[in-house]
Amino acid sequence: MAPVRARSSRLLTASVWGAGALLGLILVQFFTGWGSAGQAQLLNDLAYIPITLLTAALGLRLVVRGGLERPERRAWILLEVSFVLQVVAHAVSLAQNFVPTTPVYPAVSDYLYAAGIPFVVAGLLVMPVARRSGAERVKLLIDSLIVVAGACMALWYLEIGPLMQERGADPVVIAFSSAVPVLDLLLLFALITLLLRRPEAGAAMGLLAGSMALKVVADSTYTIAAVQLGVYFRPGDWPFVLWALGAALSLFAVHHRLRADEQTAGRQHSRRGRLAWLPYVAVALAYGLLAFAARDQSLYRLGGMVVGAVALTGLVIARQMFAQRENRRLAVTDPLTGLSNRMLIAERLAEVVRQPMREGRHSAVILIDLDRFKPINDTYGHEAGDAVLKAVAVALRTVIRSGDTAGRLGGDEFAVVLPALPSRAAAESIAQRLVDALRTPVIFGELVLAVEASIGIAFRDETTTETLHLMVHADAAMYAAKRAGRGQYRVFTADMDTRAQDAELRRAVENDELVVHFQPVVDLSTGTMVTVEALVRWNHPARGLLMPGAFIEVAEETGAVIPLGEWVLRDACRQAAAWRAEYPAEADALWLSVNLSARQVVLASLVDTIRGILDETGFPADRLVLELTESVVLQPDEPTVARLNTLREMGIGISVDDFGTGFAALSYLRLLPVSVLKIDRSFVDGIDTDPDAYAVAEAVVRLAQAYRLHVVAEGIETAEQARCLAEMGCGYGQGYHFARPMPGPALASLLAERQSSPVLTKS
Structure with missing residues (x-):
């Protein structure tokens, strides 16, 4: 056709x-x-x-x-x-x-x-x-x-x-x-x-x-x-x-x-x-x-009136043109910083996209997001925040070229449109100068306010046929700069395209490209395996087996973690239920621990989803532990607390994962139905050689015991670390000293071996 x-x-x-x-x-x-x-x-x-x-x-x-x-x-x-x-x-x-x-x-x-x-x-x-x-x-x-x-x-x-x-x-x-x-x-x-x-x-x-x-x-x-x-x-x-x-x-x-x-x-x-x-x-x-x-009329009569009317009309037109120009200036200017506003930035981006690409000429957009700006606003007030924004505007004007357009998109987000660059390196040079300029402290009264910026660069190319594409790419590069440690710039590359990664992750869930590995958690006093933690891997068709660090953060940003998390819970429960059927003597007492993302916790359908998965797989609720990150523990809202209480009433255990890495308020450990506290590996490092590290880890263990919580230490790599933790009263541990994460069939073999040897030794 x-x-x-x-x-x-x-x-x-x-x-x-x-x-x-x-x-x-x-x-x-x-x-x-x-x-x-x-x-x-x-x-x-x-x-x-x-x-x-x-x-x-x-x-x-x-x-x-x-x-x-x-x-x-x-x-x-x-x-x-x-x-x-x-x-x-x-x-x-x-x-x-x-x-x-x-x-x-x-x-x-x-x-x-x-x-x-x-x-x-x-x-x-x-x-x-x-x-x-x-x-x-x-x-x-x-x-x-x-x-x-x-x-x-x-x-x-x-x-x-x-x-x-x-x-x-x-x-x-x-x-x-x-x-x-x-x-x-x-x-x-x-x-x-x-x-x-x-x-x-x-x-x-x-x-x-x-x-x-x-x-x-x-x-x-x-x-x-x-x-x-x-x-x-x-x-x-x-x-x-x-x-x-x-x-x-x-x-x-x-x-x-x-x-x-x-x-x-x-x-x-x-x-x-x-x-x-x-x-x-x-x-x-x-x-x-x-x-x-009126050319035949005398100047005294009609001619003079014509000249006067022309002069008056010309003045009215001149005034209107001036008013239009001033209205236009006000319409495209941010009133606080004097920079261009979102509307003018959009117009300049549209011009960049319309222009045909030429050899030796490059166009780019730079997206700037201030780091740690909110604490300044919250602590010192909006006047201090406004002073920082004005200082950022001065820095932008100082760095950019005369033909570039710098603007404030809103809040603490800025953009710079760079047309007709001689090379891509020129955009990176401007971005680096912006990073350096924005590190200069801002003097506000007696305060010295420190601020930095994360910057993303996106270039006009064959994939950016619309202004939205350019902004999405610059936004992805900016977030990559934040993930890399803030206070720096990143240039957009295809692997930063969160929309493409989101679609790829969702296809991976649909195509069963994900696999679940299991890492044992042992009783430190006996060495007996009491729990297995489900850890997701991505068996990527082109890049091989990917660890969670390669995709979980993007999944959290895009929302793909919701179907991904449901798939992991369902597959882990399915495999654990099969172990219980095949090795009832060993698996009946085994707990299954599965991570729950912050995006999943806020879903109103969370309880129904988990109940449906348990009914579908036949795994008992009283042998399931859901691990939450500290971001969920920090000031949870009432619906979230209600959902967690409902899960706890079903018999499901609630654990706080990586405790000590965030800013969780300890008081909320009493409000939430938490039963397990997992100490981050950063507290375990050096406890066998550094008395100070030992003292800090012991304090965390004692704190958890004060809240009547079971304590699990992560990242145990040596027998001496395990001994120290047992000595200070930590009940459980996991890490390479005991076992690495393994596929489901390998863990099934381990359960079979336990029939003859109930103690799990170092692998």
Whole structure:
């Protein structure tokens, strides 16, 4: 089907250009002056028939094919009526060449031409456009009326006024001749309104606007020449060339919209800027015409009033332009820092994305997030925070180039748009200077406020076709800098794409690429295995077996940890239930410990999910322990506490993992239904050689005992460490000294060995 569609598209394009080329006959006639008046008229009408027929046919296809939204479809239906009237008008005009009658004006074809204009006006006015506020719509209406008023003055002076003063002329001729410039004024109003409103179908509307503009120019010059100069153009003269070009542009507009070319959306904003001068040109035209009409008046009377009116209007326009410039400045400036705001940054990014990529030229965006800014706000107040933000703005202005744009996106987040860089290294150099500059302490009263920044860099390339892509990439690089230790920059690479990693992780869950390994936890007094902790691994199809450190943090950021965590719990319970069935004497007393992420804990469906997994696998709730990170223990909300209490009532144990690495408030250990405290390996290191390390670890153990919690020490690597922990009262331990994490089948073999040796020795 694809080759057929491609061939059909090429044939259609060839037909469009072929029909347009037929109008070239009118150009040949214009340059050579070939033929009599009758022959020129016949050639003119013959050249129009194919192009107007094709325009109407393509317009009908565009309307009936069903791909347009309702507002745009309504607009194209109105335009299609005008296209059909054009076909009929040219067909009638062609037929008149073969009827031996005296030419009359206005002929039937002239009425048909005129009848199509209101439909064009209506179609242009109802065409979907960019959304605007009420104030913007009023301003747009005023701008459009200014242009039309200026044109109305010119047409009245040059066309309508002289026509109305014709004596002895046929009233029908006068009425029709006067109606044509009035219809052109309506068309001009619709045309200017459309262009200033920024239509959604930008390129097609641009072509159609060009078509209508040529028609207005041709109509006006044809009538003005006849009224003012007594010159009557015939087919083959230049107004007929303009009409022909206008017809060709109408065909190209319909064809372009039919192909649904969406590449013009990015140019709409710049078009609005180019057309903003139209109202002022209209005012200048009107006063120029007034001055010309008053040229015979003395300066004392009408001339002086004209000069004064021009001066006053010029001052009003100058004031309005200054006010617009000031409003624009305020609209795109952050009031606190004086930097650009989010809107201007978005505009600059859009310009970067629109520009074609060139060899030796690079564009980038830098995203800056201040580290440890919130504590400054919370501790010293918002005035101190504002002082830091202003200091950051000064640093940004000092470092960036004159053509770069620095802005504040909100809060403590900033961005810098770097267009036309000579190399990628130049962006990295700017980022490093920013890192260094932002390390300078900020003096606020008697306080010295230290702040740093994590910076992400994203370059414009083939993958960044939208501004959103650039910002997402810069954001991913910035978070990579935070994970790497803060106070530094990172350049975006494909492996930082959290969206792609999120999708890949979710596919890994669906495709069973994850595997669960189990690490035993032993009773330090007997060496007996009492618990196994489930630890996830990713059997990546390209990168091999990945440890949790390679993907868990990204999973937490993106939310992929929720389906991942459910999969781990289900698979671990399934395997543990199988061990209980196969080795009941050994596995009945064995506990299963599974990590629960902070994102899972806040889910309202957590209890139902866990209950469903236990029912599905048949693993008993009173042999399951869920391990929470300290971030959950720190100031948990009431729903979270309620969920954990429900789980505890089901018989499930709750453990705090990696205790001592975060900022958990000890008081919350009494509020939460915690039964196990796992001491982080950092407390175990050196307890067999360093008395201070021993004292700290012992204090943590005593603290847990005071809360009547079971204590598990992680990271035990030597027998001496195990002895010290047992000596200070720690009940349980895990680490490489006892066993490394192992696949499920290996642990099943270990359970089989326990039938003959109940004590798990060092592996």
